[in-house]
Amino acid sequence: MAKKPKGKTTMKSEPITAKHHDPCAMCGKLVRHIGKKYCSHDCYINTRRFTFERMVERFWERVQKDDGCWEWTGATSAAGYGVFGKNTKLWFAHRFSYELSNGPIPDGMFVCHQCDNPRCVRPDHLFLGSHKDNMKDMCLKGRQSKGEAHSRIIKRARHHAED
Ligand SMILES: [Zn+2]
Ligand SMILES: [Zn+2]
Numbered sequence: 001m002a003k004k005p006k007g008k009t010t011m012k013s014e015p016i017t018a019k020h021h022d023p024c025a026m027c028g029k030l031v032r033h034i035g036k037k038y039c040s041h042d043c044y045i046n047t048r049r050f051t052f053e054r055m056v057e058r059f060w061e062r063v064q065k066d067d068g069c070w071e072w073t074g075a076t077s078a079a080g081y082g083v084f085g086k087n088t089k090l091w092f093a094h095r096f097s098y099e100l101s102n103g104p105i106p107d108g109m110f111v112c113h114q115c116d117n118p119r120c121v122r123p124d125h126l127f128l129g130s131h132k133d134n135m136k137d138m139c140l141k142g143r144q145s146k147g148e149a150h151s152r153i154i155k156r157a158r159h160h161a162e163d
Pocket of ligand 1: 024025026027028029038039040043
């Protein structure tokens with residue numbers, strides 16, 4: 001049997017450091033309870049709530065603004081259009097951008113690209129088109145993505161969400 005080390009080592013209280021008390025994943029304050037991710041219930045709730053403001057914030061984080069096109073750097077659909085969102089809720093990036101600056105897209109209308117760059121979300125490169133315009137293959141068959149390798153889009157969107 002090994003000789004017991006001198007002095008009690010168990011339950012030795014260690015200094016409170018950031019190593020043990022991680023910053024709140026939401027607000028960055030040190031969390032009081034070891035092993036918890038959030039400092040308060042409010043912070044936890046806030047991460048669950050996908051607020052519009054946060055959505056807009058996250059949207060622009062993924063846009064590379066340039067002199068020309070503002071390119072979407074996040075996930076794209078099989079057709080090359082930017083998509084973003086969470087889990088089963090997915091939006092097309094250019095449609096989202098259009099609505100941010102112009103308000104809701106009227107039913108049955110499509111958001112087309114003047115620049116022919118499907119990843120572009122620059123509002124002044126976008127215009128509303130009719131079904132006829134769409135048939136010229138200039139725009140995207142709007143709305144939320146159905147069909148078209150949907151699960152693949154989700155997977156990629158998730159991947160980007162975890163970045
Ligand atoms: Zn917090
Ligand atoms: Zn453009």
